[in-house]
Amino acid sequence: MSEGKEAIGVIGVGWVGLVTASCFAELGHPVVARDIVAEKVSSLSRGETTIHEPGLDELLARNSERLTFTTEIGDLLERARLIFVCVDTPPTRSGDADLSRVRAVVEELPEGGDQVLIMKSTVPAGTGEAIRRERPGLAYVSCPEFLKEGTAVEDFMHPDRVVIGADPGDEEAGDAVAGLYEPLGGEIVRTDVASSEMIKLASNAFLATKISFVNEIANVCEEVGADVGEVAGGMGLDQRIGSSFLRAGIGYGGSCFPKDVSALKMLAGNTGYHFQLLNAVIEVNELQKRRVVQKLLGRLGSLVDKRVALLGLAFKPQTDDMREASSLVLAARLQGEGAGVAAYDPVAMDAARDLLDGVELCDSPLAALEGADAAVLVTEWPEFAELDWVEAASRMAQPLLIDGRNFLDADTLTAAGFEYEGIGRATASAPSAATAE
Numbered sequence: 001m002s003e004g005k006e007a008i009g010v011i012g013v014g015w016v017g018l019v020t021a022s023c024f025a026e027l028g029h030p031v032v033a034r035d036i037v038a039e040k041v042s043s044l045s046r047g048e049t050t051i052h053e054p055g056l057d058e059l060l061a062r063n064s065e066r067l068t069f070t071t072e073i074g075d076l077l078e079r080a081r082l083i084f085v086c087v088d089t090p091p092t093r094s095g096d097a098d099l100s101r102v103r104a105v106v107e108e109l110p111e112g113g114d115q116v117l118i119m120k121s122t123v124p125a126g127t128g129e130a131i132r133r134e135r136p137g138l139a140y141v142s143c144p145e146f147l148k149e150g151t152a153v154e155d156f157m158h159p160d161r162v163v164i165g166a167d168p169g170d171e172e173a174g175d176a177v178a179g180l181y182e183p184l185g186g187e188i189v190r191t192d193v194a195s196s197e198m199i200k201l202a203s204n205a206f207l208a209t210k211i212s213f214v215n216e217i218a219n220v221c222e223e224v225g226a227d228v229g230e231v232a233g234g235m236g237l238d239q240r241i242g243s244s245f246l247r248a249g250i251g252y253g254g255s256c257f258p259k260d261v262s263a264l265k266m267l268a269g270n271t272g273y274h275f276q277l278l279n280a281v282i283e284v285n286e287l288q289k290r291r292v293v294q295k296l297l298g299r300l301g302s303l304v305d306k307r308v309a310l311l312g313l314a315f316k317p318q319t320d321d322m323r324e325a326s327s328l329v330l331a332a333r334l335q336g337e338g339a340g341v342a343a344y345d346p347v348a349m350d351a352a353r354d355l356l357d358g359v360e361l362c363d364s365p366l367a368a369l370e371g372a373d374a375a376v377l378v379t380e381w382p383e384f385a386e387l388d389w390v391e392a393a394s395r396m397a398q399p400l401l402i403d404g405r406n407f408l409d410a411d412t413l414t415a416a417g418f419e420y421e422g423i424g425r426a427t428a429s430a431p432s433a434a435t436a437e
C-alpha cells in the first residue's frame with residue numbers, strides 16, 4: 001500500500017509533530033521525523049511514546065517500519081521534500097510568540113533545494129511573509145494545526161477542515177499539501193498565507209472567548225439562581241451559537257488557548273490596534289481559576305490548616321499536559337490561604353511533580369480525600385464519576401466538594417452526604433440534615 005506514497009519530513013516531535021508523523025505513517029507515507037532532543041528520539045525509536053495521547057501508542061507500533069526518528073536534519077532532507085515544521089512557539093516575556101526555534105529550522109534548510117516548508121507551528125500572522133522575504137527560493141505553505149489534545153489522532157483522521165495557505169508562486173506546493181490531506185475527506189480551505197495564519201489564531205481566540213463568555217454567564221447564574229447547564233443547553237440549540245465550548249468551569253488552560261490569545265492580542269497591539277475583547281477574555285479566565293477559593297472561603301470561613309484535595313491536575317482529561325493548568329493557580333492560591341493541598345491525577349502525576357511545590361501527591365483519589373476538609377474536582381476524568389462517593393465522604397473530615405467542571409451528578413453526591421457546589425449550577429446543596437452539625 002505504501003508504494004508510491006511520498007515521503008514526509010517532520011521537524012519537532014512534540015505533541016503536534018508526533019501526532020502528524022504517526023498519522024501520515026498510518027496513511028501509508030514513509031515519515032522521517034527529526035528532533036534535537038536525543039533522548040526523545042531514542043525512546044521513540046524504541047517505540048516508546050513520549051506523551052500521553054489516546055491511540056498514539058498503537059499507531060507508532062503499527063507503523064514502526066514507515067517511521068524513522070532521527071536527530072540529524074540530513075537524514076530528513078535526503079528523503080523528504082515535503083517538510084512539516086512542528087516546533088513549539090512558546091510565549092516570550094512580552095507575550096509575543098517566540099519564533100527562535102522556527103527560525104533555526106529555516107536556517108537549516110538548504111538554499112536552492114526543492115523542499116516545501118509546511119508551517120504547522122502556530123505563528124503570528126506575517127511570519128510566512130517574513131520567511132518568504134528572507135528565503136525567496138523556498139516554497140512555503142501555511143497549514144495550521146487544529147487538533148485537540150486527548151482526541152488528536154481522531155481529529156487528524158476526521159478533520160472539520162484543513163486550511164492551506166499559499167501565496168502566488170507557491171500554488172504547486174499548496175496542491176501537494178492538499179493532496180496529502182485529500183484521503184481524509186474533510187473540507188480543504190485554500191487561501192493566502194496571512195489569512196491562513198489568522199484563521200488559526202482567530203479560531204483559538206474565538207473558542208477561548210466562548211469559554212470566558214459562558215463562565216461569566218455562570219457567575220451571573222449563581223447570583224440569580226439559574227443553572228448554567230440549562231442556559232448553555234438552551235443557547236446551544238440556536239444553530240448560530242452551537243452547543244460546543246459552552247461548558248462553564250474553572251477556566252481554560254493548556255499549551256494553546258492562553259498562549260494564542262495572548263499572541264493575537266500582542267500581534268494586534270504591535271500593529272497599533274487595541275484588541276479590547278481579548279483583554280477581557282484573558283482576565284475572566286484568570287479570575288475564574290480563583291473562584292473556587294472564594295467558594296471554599298465562603299463555606300469554611302478560613303482555610304488556614306485545612307486540608308483540600310484536588311481531584312485531577314491536567315488541564316483537561318485524557319492528557320498529562322500540565323501547561324497553564326488551572327490546578328497550578330488553584331494549588332498556589334490555596335497554599336497562600338494557609339491550606340494544605342493533596343492531589344491525585346490518573347496520568348499527570350509525573351508531569352505535575354516538579355510544578356507543585358509542597359503539594360502532597362497521592363496514589364489514589366481516596367488517599368487524597370483522606371481527612372480532607374474539602375475536595376475540588378479540577379479535571380473531569382471519567383474515573384471520578386465512578387468513584388464510591390459514600391466511601392469518599394466517610395474518609396473526609398468534612399464532605400464538601402466544589403465541582404470545578406460541573407462534571408459530577410449533584411444528586412449522587414448529596415445522597416452520599418456531600419455538601420456539593422458546582423460553577424453556575426442551581427444545584428448547590430446546603431449540608432443535608434444527616435451531615436449538618
Ligand code: UGA
Pocket residue numbers: 122145146147148149150204207211244245246247248249250251252253254255256257260315316
Ligand atoms: C485547542 C483547540 O481546541 C484546538 O483546535 C487547537 O488545535 C489546539 O488548541 C492548538 O492550538 O493546538 P486543546 O488545547 O488541546 O485544543 O484543548 P481544548 O479541548 O480546546 O480545551 C482547552 C481548554 O478549554 C481546557 O482547559 C478545557 O478544559 C477548557 N474548556 C473547553 C472549557 O473550559 N469549556 C469548554 O466548553 C471547552
